[in-house]
Amino acid sequence: MTNRKFRRVALVILGLASAALLATACAKAPPAPPQVVEKPVVQIPPPDVAPNGCADCHKKEGDKDYTLPAEAKKANPNHVPLPATATVTDCDTCHxxxxxxxxxxxxxxxxxxxxxxxxxxxxxxxxxxxxxxxNATTGLIDVKGLK
Ligand code: HEC
Ligand code: HEC
Ligand code: HEC
Structure with missing residues (x-):
C-alpha cells in the first residue's frame, strides 16, 4: 500500500467511525419533552337552559311554588312581604x-x-x-332581566 492509498483508507475508516459515534450519540439523546396539548382559549359554554333568567326556573310547577317571592319566604320565614309578581329587579332594590x-x-x-x-x-x-x-353595548356582564 502506498502512503497516499493508506491515508485515503484511514480517512474512510475515520469517517465511518465518527458516523457510528454520532449515531450512538443520537440514539442516546434524552427523550423528547412531553407534548403540549392545545386547549381552546375560550371554553365553549354549555347550552343556555334559561334564556329569560331567574323566571325560567323560578315559577309555579303544579302544586310547587318556586317563584322568587316564594323562595325568599322559604329561605327566611320572616322575610318582608313581597308581591307575588316580584322579579329580580325588585329583589335587587335590597339585595x-x-x-x-x-x-x-x-x-x-x-x-x-x-x-x-x-x-x-x-x-x-x-x-x-x-x-x-x-351586554353587547356596554361590554359588561349583566344579570338577565335586571334593570
Ligand atoms: C337553571 C335554573 C335556575 C335559574 C336560572 C335560577 N335559579 Fe334560583 N334556584 C334554582 C334551584 C334548583 C334552587 C334550589 C337550590 C337548592 O337548594 O338545591 C334555587 C334556589 C334559589 C333561591 C333560594 C335560596 C335559599 O337560600 O334557599 C333563591 C332566592 C333563588 N334561587 C334566586 C334566583 C335568582 C334571583 C335568579 C336569577 C338571577 C335565579 N335564582 C336563577 C334554580 C335556578
Ligand atoms: C325591602 C327589602 C327586601 C327586598 C325587596 C327583598 N329582600 Fe330578601 N331579605 C331582606 C332582608 C332584610 C333579609 C334578611 C337579611 C338577609 O338574610 O339578607 C332578606 C333575606 C333574604 C334571603 C335569605 C338570605 C340568607 O342567606 O339567609 C333570601 C334568599 C332572600 N332574601 C331573597 C329575596 C328575593 C328572591 C327577593 C326578590 C323576590 C328579595 N329577597 C327581596 C330584604 C329584602
Ligand atoms: C342563579 C343566578 C346566577 C348564577 C348561576 C351565576 N350568577 Fe353571578 N351573579 C348573580 C347575581 C344576581 C349577581 C349580583 C348582581 C348585582 O347585584 O348587580 C351576580 C354577580 C356576579 C359577579 C360580581 C359580584 C361578585 O360575586 O364578584 C361575578 C364576578 C359573577 N356574578 C360571576 C359569575 C360566574 C363566573 C358564574 C358561573 C360560575 C356565575 N356568576 C353564576 C347571579 C348568578
Whole structure:
C-alpha cells in the first residue's frame, strides 16, 4: 500500500467511525419533552337552559311554588312581604350590592346556593349563562332581566 492509498483508507475508516459515534450519540439523546396539548382559549359554554333568567326556573310547577317571592319566604320565614309578581329587579332594590335595608347583597349567597346545589347544575344543567349575559353595548356582564 502506498502512503497516499493508506491515508485515503484511514480517512474512510475515520469517517465511518465518527458516523457510528454520532449515531450512538443520537440514539442516546434524552427523550423528547412531553407534548403540549392545545386547549381552546375560550371554553365553549354549555347550552343556555334559561334564556329569560331567574323566571325560567323560578315559577309555579303544579302544586310547587318556586317563584322568587316564594323562595325568599322559604329561605327566611320572616322575610318582608313581597308581591307575588316580584322579579329580580325588585329583589335587587335590597339585595343589590352593597345591600340595603339590612339585606345581604346577592353575591354573598346567590352563587353559593346555586353552584353548590344538587339540583341547579346536576339536574337542570344550570351554569353562569343561566343568569348572566354579555351586554353587547356596554361590554359588561349583566344579570338577565335586571334593570
Ligand atoms: C337553571 C335554573 C335556575 C335559574 C336560572 C335560577 N335559579 Fe334560583 N334556584 C334554582 C334551584 C334548583 C334552587 C334550589 C337550590 C337548592 O337548594 O338545591 C334555587 C334556589 C334559589 C333561591 C333560594 C335560596 C335559599 O337560600 O334557599 C333563591 C332566592 C333563588 N334561587 C334566586 C334566583 C335568582 C334571583 C335568579 C336569577 C338571577 C335565579 N335564582 C336563577 C334554580 C335556578
Ligand atoms: C325591602 C327589602 C327586601 C327586598 C325587596 C327583598 N329582600 Fe330578601 N331579605 C331582606 C332582608 C332584610 C333579609 C334578611 C337579611 C338577609 O338574610 O339578607 C332578606 C333575606 C333574604 C334571603 C335569605 C338570605 C340568607 O342567606 O339567609 C333570601 C334568599 C332572600 N332574601 C331573597 C329575596 C328575593 C328572591 C327577593 C326578590 C323576590 C328579595 N329577597 C327581596 C330584604 C329584602
Ligand atoms: C342563579 C343566578 C346566577 C348564577 C348561576 C351565576 N350568577 Fe353571578 N351573579 C348573580 C347575581 C344576581 C349577581 C349580583 C348582581 C348585582 O347585584 O348587580 C351576580 C354577580 C356576579 C359577579 C360580581 C359580584 C361578585 O360575586 O364578584 C361575578 C364576578 C359573577 N356574578 C360571576 C359569575 C360566574 C363566573 C358564574 C358561573 C360560575 C356565575 N356568576 C353564576 C347571579 C348568578
Amino acid at each position: 343589590g350590592a352593597p345591600g340595603k335595608n339590612g339585606a345581604k347583597p346577592f353575591e354573598t349567597w346567590i352563587h353559593k346556593v346555586h353552584l353548590n346545589s344538587q339540583t341547579f347544575s346536576p339536574k337542570l344543567k344550570g351554569y353562569c349563562n343561566s343568569c348572566h349575559v354579555l
